Amino acid sequence: DTGVSQNPRHKITKRGQNVTFRCDPISEHNRLYWYRQTLGQGPEFLTYFQNEAQLEKSRLLSDRFSAERPKGSFSTLEIQRTEQGDSAMYLCASSRVTDEQYFGPGTRLTVT
Amino acid sequence: DQQVKQNSPSLSVQEGRISILNCDYTNSMFDYFLWYKKYPAEGPTFLISISSIKDKNEDGRFTVFLNKSAKHLSLHIVPSQPGDSAVYFCAARDAGNMLTFGGGTRLMVKP
Numbered sequence: 499d500t501g502v503s504q505n506p507r508h509k510i511t512k513r514g515q516n517v518t519f520r521c522d523p524i525s526e527h528n529r530l531y532w533y534r535q536t537l538g539q540g541p542e543f544l545t546y547f548q549n550e551a552q553l554e555k556s557r558l559l560s561d562r563f564s565a566e567r568p569k570g571s572f573s574t575l576e577i578q579r580t581e582q583g584d585s586a587m588y589l590c591a592s593s594r595v596t597d598e599q600y601f602g603p604g605t606r607l608t609v610t
Numbered sequence: 611d612q613q614v615k616q617n618s619p620s621l622s623v624q625e626g627r628i629s630i631l632n633c634d635y636t637n638s639m640f641d642y643f644l645w646y647k648k649y650p651a652e653g654p655t656f657l658i659s660i661s662s663i664k665d666k667n668e669d670g671r672f673t674v675f676l677n678k679s680a681k682h683l684s685l686h687i688v689p690s691q692p693g694d695s696a697v698y699f700c701a702a703r704d705a706g707n708m709l710t711f712g713g714g715t716r717l718m719v720k721p
Contacts, residue, residue: 502653529707540614540699540711541654554706589653596707598644601653 502602504590510608511580518576519605523592530573531599532565533589541589541601547573548595580609613637614702616712623719629687631715633700636681640702644709645674645685648697657698658685690719 503522511517523530528549533541544563545555549570558564562580567573577584587606591599615634623629633643641662646654660667660674660683667674673686687694697716701709 504653531708538619538713540616540701540713541709543708543710546708554708591653593707598656598659599707599709600656601646603651603653 502590502592502600504588504602504605506605507603508606508608510610513580513582513609515580516576516578517580517607518574519588519590519607520572520574521590521592521602522572523590524600527592527594527600528570529593529595529599530567531591531593532573532575533591533601534559535587535589535604544575577607580607582609585609611636612713613640614700614710614712616698616700616715618715619713620716620718623690623717625692625719625721626689629685629690629694629717629719631685631687631698631700631717633683633685633712634681635683635702637702637704637710638681639704640710641705642703643674643676643683644701644703645672646699646701646711647694648699648714654699687717690717692719692721695719 531546532544535541547567562578565575587604589604591601593599644659645657648654676683697714700712
């Protein structure tokens, strides 16, 4: 078991561009979560999946943000038309249904 | 409205002494509480948890205490070691297994 992995680890993009991040959860975990963390703050919940179903997406920050988990395994988080305020660490976590969440190393996004 | 608060942004402790990190919450519907540790450039690492039906959980050098009436929990680390230096986040879980995190406390353990 290699834990939760995220790619890329760092992404620098220009304002207005679209970016996509990937998360590979721990293999036996059926829940997958996305969080955003800004400097000096704790992680902020964005959305989560149980298998391929997206069960909560009301906390996605705007309609520029979307996430998918098409086959119930890996997930992608896309940000369209990036803004400087989107610069943050994007964290993915996975768990069994009611167990503790295990986090990946995160993708640091810088929008210039 | 912050539902989970860690009021001390930083804490400095001498090696071998006790570290006490505090966390307050406002939502009485939270049923499970967790502590995570975070090193720079890494994701948070799960440390210890406690159910709302308990008031104490211990795992080696780490003990979490929960006072439901005060809506307060604390993490005790005894004895503190330099490798414990990190940012500690408390988190509270609701019925949907969604976590709400506090802002974190940076612990520095001095040799």
